[in-house]
Amino acid sequence: MDNNWRKTACILCSINCGIEVAVDGRRITRIRGDKAHPSSQGYTCEKAQRLDYYQNGRHRLTTPLRRRADGTFQPIDWDTAIREVAASLVKIRDTHGGDKIFYYGGGGQGNHLGGAYARATRAALGSIYTSNALAQEKTGEFWVDGQLYGRPRCHTTGDFEHAEVAVFVGKNPWQSHGFPRARVVLKEVAADPARTLIVIDPRRTETAELADYHLQVRPGGDAWCLSAMLGVLVQEDLIDRAFLAEHASNGEPLFEALRGIPIADYCARAGVPEEQVRAVARRIAGAASVSMFEDLGIQQAPHSTLNSYLEKLIYLLTGNFAKRGAMNIHTGMASLGGGGKARTSPVTGQRIITGLIPCNAIPDEILTDHPNRFQAMIVESTNPVHSLADSQRMRAALDALECVVVIDVALTETARHAHYVLPASSQFEKWEATFFNLEFPENVFHLRAPLFDPLPDTLAEPEIHSRLVRAIGGLRPEDLAPLHAAAAQGRAAYGATFMQMVGERPDLAGMVSVILYETLGPTLGPGRAAAALLWGAAHTCAMSFPESVRRAGFTGEGFEPGERLFEAILNSRSGVTFTIDEYEDTWKRLATRDGRVNLAVPELLAELARLAAEQPARDPRFPFVLTAGERRSSTANTVLRNPASRGKEAAGALRISPADAESLGVTAGARVRVTTKRGAAETVVEITDRMQSGHVSLPNGQGLVYPGDDGHEAVHGVAPNELTASDHRDWLAGTPWHKHVPARVEAVAAAISD
Ligand SMILES: Nc1nc2c(c(=O)[nH]1)N[C@H]1C(S)=C(S)[C@@H](COP(=O)(O)OP(=O)(O)OC[C@H]3O[C@@H](n4cnc5c(=O)[nH]c(N)nc54)[C@H](O)[C@@H]3O)O[C@H]1N2
Ligand SMILES: Nc1nc2c(c(=O)[nH]1)N[C@H]1C(S)=C(S)[C@@H](COP(=O)(O)OP(=O)(O)OC[C@H]3O[C@@H](n4cnc5c(=O)[nH]c(N)nc54)[C@H](O)[C@@H]3O)O[C@H]1N2
Ligand code: SF4
Numbered sequence: 001m002d003n004n005w006r007k008t009a010c011i012l013c014s015i016n017c018g019i020e021v022a023v024d025g026r027r028i029t030r031i032r033g034d035k036a037h038p039s040s041q042g043y044t045c046e047k048a049q050r051l052d053y054y055q056n057g058r059h060r061l062t063t064p065l066r067r068r069a070d071g072t073f074q075p076i077d078w079d080t081a082i083r084e085v086a087a088s089l090v091k092i093r094d095t096h097g098g099d100k101i102f103y104y105g106g107g108g109q110g111n112h113l114g115g116a117y118a119r120a121t122r123a124a125l126g127s128i129y130t131s132n133a134l135a136q137e138k139t140g141e142f143w144v145d146g147q148l149y150g151r152p153r154c155h156t157t158g159d160f161e162h163a164e165v166a167v168f169v170g171k172n173p174w175q176s177h178g179f180p181r182a183r184v185v186l187k188e189v190a191a192d193p194a195r196t197l198i199v200i201d202p203r204r205t206e207t208a209e210l211a212d213y214h215l216q217v218r219p220g221g222d223a224w225c226l227s228a229m230l231g232v233l234v235q236e237d238l239i240d241r242a243f244l245a246e247h248a249s250n251g252e253p254l255f256e257a258l259r260g261i262p263i264a265d266y267c268a269r270a271g272v273p274e275e276q277v278r279a280v281a282r283r284i285a286g287a288a289s290v291s292m293f294e295d296l297g298i299q300q301a302p303h304s305t306l307n308s309y310l311e312k313l314i315y316l317l318t319g320n321f322a323k324r325g326a327m328n329i330h331t332g333m334a335s336l337g338g339g340g341k342a343r344t345s346p347v348t349g350q351r352i353i354t355g356l357i358p359c360n361a362i363p364d365e366i367l368t369d370h371p372n373r374f375q376a377m378i379v380e381s382t383n384p385v386h387s388l389a390d391s392q393r394m395r396a397a398l399d400a401l402e403c404v405v406v407i408d409v410a411l412t413e414t415a416r417h418a419h420y421v422l423p424a425s426s427q428f429e430k431w432e433a434t435f436f437n438l439e440f441p442e443n444v445f446h447l448r449a450p451l452f453d454p455l456p457d458t459l460a461e462p463e464i465h466s467r468l469v470r471a472i473g474g475l476r477p478e479d480l481a482p483l484h485a486a487a488a489q490g491r492a493a494y495g496a497t498f499m500q501m502v503g504e505r506p507d508l509a510g511m512v513s514v515i516l517y518e519t520l521g522p523t524l525g526p527g528r529a530a531a532a533l534l535w536g537a538a539h540t541c542a543m544s545f546p547e548s549v550r551r552a553g554f555t556g557e558g559f560e561p562g563e564r565l566f567e568a569i570l571n572s573r574s575g576v577t578f579t580i581d582e583y584e585d586t587w588k589r590l591a592t593r594d595g596r597v598n599l600a601v602p603e604l605l606a607e608l609a610r611l612a613a614e615q616p617a618r619d620p621r622f623p624f625v626l627t628a629g630e631r632r633s634s635t636a637n638t639v640l641r642n643p644a645s646r647g648k649e650a651a652g653a654l655r656i657s658p659a660d661a662e663s664l665g666v667t668a669g670a671r672v673r674v675t676t677k678r679g680a681a682e683t684v685v686e687i688t689d690r691m692q693s694g695h696v697s698l699p700n701g702q703g704l705v706y707p708g709d710d711g712h713e714a715v716h717g718v719a720p721n722e723l724t725a726s727d728h729r730d731w732l733a734g735t736p737w738h739k740h741v742p743a744r745v746e747a748v749a750a751a752i753s754d
């Protein structure tokens with residue numbers, strides 16, 4: 001290998017493909033897939049080629065900032081920044097209570113170490129409420145997992161590589177990935193006459209184009225479509241009785257509900273042909289194995305939590321669980337959710353799922369005179385003004401807080417409302433990793449080494465949190481002295497002393513990440529202290545999944561498997577297979593009391609029953625359904641800010657069907673105005689027969705500020721959440737309906753000439 005090639009990973013989606021890059025000075029000049037990476041195996045998509053737009057550009061922050069009264073920012077040094085941030089947050093804690101300091105974020109698609117270290121800052125402050133973007137997509141699904149499998153963290157994953165039938169519901173993996181080597185696997189399924197690809201999506205997506213069956217559902221019609229499929233399974237007696245008798249409980253209320261589904265009527269309401277729905281249900285029931293993937297198309301649309309339940313019932317009733325090619329519960333290196341014991345949010349009493357407050361409730365928890373309202377917010381590696389529903393309201397919420405601290409690489413739309421902005425080193429300037437380790441049967445963890453020195457005056461998050469914890473007064477030198485002494489004697493002594501400390505000092509438990517960083521970190525080799533937290537994670541993993549870790553080659557007695565796993569993580573630059581599962585392991589991970597899948601969820605059976613009487617809400621002022629945030633080849637959330645990274649798609653066009661374009665009197669590239677009850681935006685149209693009539697779609701991750709050559713800042717494209725409303729959400733999980741925004745579309749030129 002040419003010595004110039006260095007190993008890292010792509011950070012633009014959750015798959016984090018292993019890559020090799022050539023660098024020239026501080027620039028990433030060439031990028032190719034890393035064949036030695038255990039899950040991506042050399043695969044990448046075209047987006048990886050744009051990583052230099054993240055690493056270098058006019059968006060990068062190079063000094064801590066403090067906001068002046070007039071809204072401009074003043075550069076300050078790190079010591080001042082840490083001192084003032086700590087003082088400000090301590091004052092809020094001492095006046096109002098640490099629980100009034102809300103923490104949002106913790107990582108994006110490629111970086112989760114920051115969030116893990118932030119737990120120490122939160123613990124030092126007594127900050128207990130938290131959330132992140134998962135609470136505007138996955139919390140409904142997690143809640144359903146909790147009902148079915150006993151714990152919300154019993155997360156399932158599809159084995160698409162081996163599945164005879166692959167089903168994607170509101171998911172376009174050709175563009176958005178979501179499982180390793182997505183395009184290769186999709187093409188394999190599509191090319192094999194013995195295998196079947198099924199897509200449920202209102203658009204003829206790139207994935208739908210490959211599919212054997214495309215159920216081109218009406219936007220928001222999924223609850224009827226999925227319940228019709230379940231109705232066919234029960235009414236045609238296609239369910240796996242043997243599997244259900246052995247492994248499921250409480251099926252009767254569900255079967256009774258499904259026996260009563262008026263299939264023809266529900267297909268008509270969903271906008272899908274009844275014969276096609278029956279054929280799809282029969283194909284699923286007849287398959288040796290089925291894997292399914294539900295994503296934003298149903299999770300961010302009406303009935304989102306019910307949709308998750310119905311989607312899961314399709315594979316459960318056909319016995320596609322805990323076996324090859326089907327759905328299984330995977331291992332993990334660490335949790336992606338929040339901590340804390342609170343079950344509801346402090347002001348509005350919204351349900352907290354996996355420790356996360358629903359994103360759409362956040363402004364309601366601030367814009368109130370309720371005594372429990374949040375007073376401060378720490379925002380890390382996320383851009384809520386841009387990514388949460390109703391940007392206007394989110395800005396107002398930030399402006400109502402006493403202290404907002406943003407940790408980011410860029411002066412984001414959110415950072416502009418911060419009192420302090422702390423500049424992070426980029427993900428190619430520090431040790432990083434993600435906890436998106438969601439694969440089965442082989443699960444992979446990848447610790448990346450930095451490619452470059454940090455940009456001057458930026459810091460990695462572990463160092464930021466370590467300094468904050470000290471400045472807050474969370475850890476005293478005497479707390480750490482025994483661990484420093486033990487670390488000098490070697491890992492075994494350190495392990496014993498650490499376990500003793502955890503047992504004896506529950507007050508320090510919340511700060512273990514920074515404790516490890518400070519005491520174990522310096523022994524790991526130059527610059528590697530950020531990996532210290534993974535020592536704890538590796539041991540926890542080896543204790544939680546002993547057989548699976550052993551099968552992956554990490555054997556021995558007592559602490560040995562965890563220790564070996566940690567060494568492998570620390571020393572492998574292409575990622576490590578940390579667990580190898582057997583399909584039966586899924587049963588061990590089930591957390592229900594009787595060891596069976598619980599099929600009846602009363603809250604959602606009640607919602608299912610209500611479908612019969614529900615008519616799609618139509619407001620004549622807003623005749624279109626707008627999907628605000630479609631994943632396209634050019635988008636990567638808000639990680640790439642430079643509009644040049646988007647190539648030809650720079651404008652962020654509104655996709656619209658030929659029939660709708662004709663009736664609006666617009667031609668390709670014409671300007672239109674999109675209006676919702678919350679806002680309006682102008683953009684150009686792209687006319688495409690991939691869209692059905694009545695449905696229009698805007699890309700995600702656009703509408704970002706970027707300075708031009710002359711230094712003048714401009715906004716590029718439409719920011720989707722200027723158009724969304726925070727009350728437009730699921731009743732149970734609070735998940736937003738970004739894919740289903742009632743909208744009006746008008747030709748701009750026509751309006752002017754009228
Ligand atoms: N290229 C790219 N890839 C990404 C990202 C990115 O920004 N760009 N972001 C990453 C992130 S954070 C996530 S969460 C994933 C999301 O991945 P996906 O969920 O696959 O992405 P979306 O394009 O938002 O939505 C998927 C599909 O839902 C469809 N849809 C809209 N309304 C409905 C409906 O009513 N019913 C059904 N059944 N479908 C509907 C849309 O037409 C779209 O094709 O992508 C990840 N990957
Ligand atoms: N309307 C609409 N809204 C949506 C969606 C939609 O489809 N439609 N999708 C939703 C979904 S699924 C998601 S996941 C969210 C995503 O939206 P966000 O949660 O806001 O996440 P990202 O856009 O990934 O933002 C990541 C931030 O991290 C910063 N960053 C990059 N590297 C580092 C680093 O090393 N350290 C630090 N501290 N910061 C760094 C980037 O500059 C950026 O500001 O958006 C949600 N919002
Ligand atoms: S965007 Fe996702 S699938 Fe594409 S190269 Fe990056 S990590 Fe891999």
Ligand SMILES: [Mo]
Nearest residue numbers: 133134137637
């Ligand atoms: Mo996401």
